[in-house]
Amino acid sequence: MTVRIGVITFPGSLDDVDAQRAIRVAGAEPVALWHGSHDLDGVDALVLPGGFSYGDYLRAGAIAAHAPIMAEVKDAAAKGMPILGICNGFQMLVEAHLLPGGLIRNAHQQFIRRDQRLRVENASTAWTSEFEQGQEIVIPLKNADGGYICSVETLERVEGEGLVAFRYLGVNPNGSLDDIAGLTNERGNVVGLMPHPEHAVEPGFGPDTSAAMRSGVDGLGFFTSAVQAVVGAAA
Template sequence: MKIGVVTFPGSLDDRDAQRAARIAGAEPVALWHGDHDLKGVDAIVLPGGFSYGDYLRCGAIAARSPIMREVIDAANSGMPVLGICNGFQVLVEAHLLPGGLIRNDHGDFICRDQGLRVENASTAWTNGFTQGQEITVPLKNGEGGFIADAETLARLEGEGLVAFRYTGLNPNGSLNDIAGLTNERGNVVGLMPHPEHAVEPGFGPDTDEAMRSGVDGLTFFTSVLQHTLARA
């Protein structure tokens, strides 16, 4: 299986996402924002970091880059797409996911190990989790506050489209503690925390298990492998 990882000018976690795909057992494929070629990939990751034009609105310019035309078409055809942090912002700006992401309510950039509760374990990227499972994944953002109007929030909650919710602490003022979303089809998932930074023992979040910890993020990537194999 091939997982494409898009690099935008300013991306800084694209190599981490490629490594996560490789550790999970997939073949990572580098994709460039200025191209139209998805190179035959089976799934796509929009990584974290920065894109370009983020001073306007995070992800607003990147969502209109050439590769995103192909990503949008692929997502609408059912291909799994994961947006991480800035990638989540790009998915929202591309209207593949609803709502918006604004400056953290406390005004500061935040970097911490973040508790999450899995609210939807039936998507292409979350099927390896169990409903209600609590995981720990690194978080680092300055504009991660999720917003939406009351009607959209009610629809997200009512239709089970909240994929992840913050636990222990709401780090950025996101409404309803929303940390990540899925679309109705379950192939597009976006979240602010960084699962690609929690895929190797000893290199992820510090927990009571110390050097044996830090692999909760790997399930995102093994989930999409299982999803794709099951559909083959």
């Protein structure tokens, strides 16, 4: 079967085309969707890409969380569709209450860009099944509002229920509580993270590795995981 993964473009999206290419590299068909639409075009999974939706006015992701298409995104999430929020997309997911907590300005008050080490904390989601529990990966990171926050009670639940999908290793780049880099919902179909896996899917364009410069492709596993989740659900 051909797996079709939608990528929603919002005003200010920057990485929507990159996400579409990552989907294509993973063997699926990318489908461009528009924030003002109420039609998901029959896609099997969704990506909310990085960028600065609506100029990050009010609060990063806050306006986009109320875009017309988000009503369909919420319905799809409730029905179990795999949904990935990357950076600004992660901010949208927490603002839409599809993931717990919130994201604020980096602790050092500066935009950061680096190749970031992560540990996979939950390898049983629709977007992480191609990884091993505890696996260390390197994914590019670029954000100004990536500090994860939540209440004490929410943090206890997130940690206790295994909802932390990824954790920063080596350095906490933005002051996130418990070094949290990404989350999943209880069902495992909705995942959000601040680093950008779509920028690490092709040799020659990813992070440096011990093998060669720009040879890192650790981000590809996100998209092949989603493909397998869709194929498995249809079997």
